[in-house]
Amino acid sequence: xxxxxxxxxxxxxxxxxxxxxxxxxxxxxxxxxxxxxxxxxxxxxxxxxxxxxxxxxxxxxxxxxxxxxxxxxxxxxxxxxxxxxxxxxxxxxxxxxxxxxxxxxxxxxxxxxxxxxxxxxxxxxxxxxxxxxxxxxxxxxxxxxxxxxxxxxxxxxxxxxxxxxxxxxxxxxxxxxxxxxxxxxxxxxxxxxxxxxxxxxxxxxxxxxxxxxxxxxxxxxxxxxxxxxxxxxxxxxxxxxxxxxxxxxxxxxxxxxxxxxxxxxxxxxxxxxxxxxxxxxxxxxxxxxxxxxxxxxxxxxxxxxxxxxxxxxxxxxxxxxxxxxxxxxxxxxxxxxxxxxxxxxxxxxxx
Numbered sequence: 001x002x003x004x005x006x007x008x009x010x011x012x013x014x015x016x017x018x019x020x021x022x023x024x025x026x027x028x029x030x031x032x033x034x035x036x037x038x039x040x041x042x043x044x045x046x047x048x049x050x051x052x053x054x055x056x057x058x059x060x061x062x063x064x065x066x067x068x069x070x071x072x073x074x075x076x077x078x079x080x081x082x083x084x085x086x087x088x089x090x091x092x093x094x095x096x097x098x099x100x101x102x103x104x105x106x107x108x109x110x111x112x113x114x115x116x117x118x119x120x121x122x123x124x125x126x127x128x129x130x131x132x133x134x135x136x137x138x139x140x141x142x143x144x145x146x147x148x149x150x151x152x153x154x155x156x157x158x159x160x161x162x163x164x165x166x167x168x169x170x171x172x173x174x175x176x177x178x179x180x181x182x183x184x185x186x187x188x189x190x191x192x193x194x195x196x197x198x199x200x201x202x203x204x205x206x207x208x209x210x211x212x213x214x215x216x217x218x219x220x221x222x223x224x225x226x227x228x229x230x231x232x233x234x235x236x237x238x239x240x241x242x243x244x245x246x247x248x249x250x251x252x253x254x255x256x257x258x259x260x261x262x263x264x265x266x267x268x269x270x271x272x273x274x275x276x277x278x279x280x281x282x283x284x285x286x287x288x289x290x291x292x293x294x295x296x297x298x299x300x301x302x303x304x305x306x307x308x309x310x311x312x313x314x315x316x317x318x319x320x321x322x323x324x325x326x327x328x329x330x331x332x333x334x335x336x337x338x339x340x341x342x343x344x345x346x347x348x349x350x351x
Contacts, residue, residue: 052080
């Protein structure tokens, strides 16, 4: 019989849910708070964990964070149940590595469907790995030879997540469990100083990887990632990417080249921020953004003045004064928050 760990502080919900699961021939282990739940998970190593979010002692997010770092428990499917249904709550659970999210009140069929689908996925993955080991067959992963192959693998294999402008994909300091690929849209990554001022470290467009941290150490994300426009993201568990790179050296070398190019671009931007004039910084920032989202002369770009100023490394007020000068000179036009480039050649020659 499959073992299910149910972590729920509400006695009525806990007992009724446990009864439903036992009638469906599951062995049920219960815990009345997150702290007890962590101990029970390590002790019994259940086949799946169902966990409330708002609990005393340790909330559901804390439970998942702890168990995802333990070798014996990090692969156990994890389902949140909660009355909290905001996008922020769902995103937080997703970023921590949750497999599913059920909102209270839920019906019996919804609960069983979530459990059965997650257990089926684990069984399929287990069978696949067994067959690969016994027959030594070449898998799709083994056939990945280039970065383009890796990107196509993301697109064909993994679920797509949508983010609205301003929505956070992950936070600085969060567990770096996933590597991301922009399928469409634009993402900014940034760090915040002690006054809360943002310094944008990079802009990522279609087919760009981001969120890559150390593969050998448990280093948290070093920056925050946020969607600038309507954006679709694909994600891959960092450990899975590590295995792909270990078995596909050509992909590894191309990824190193890709990351080296990114570092070079960041260094060039830092030099420009340090030594270029305000006008040159402003012009180059607008050009950089139009290149990222493939905007041509006469088309508008939509991005906040503060974001552009952060990329340029100048005060927002200074940036606004400079683009006002560009407008008077006929280089750009301003339509609310939109910036339209009227003379691309002249913008490129700004000193």
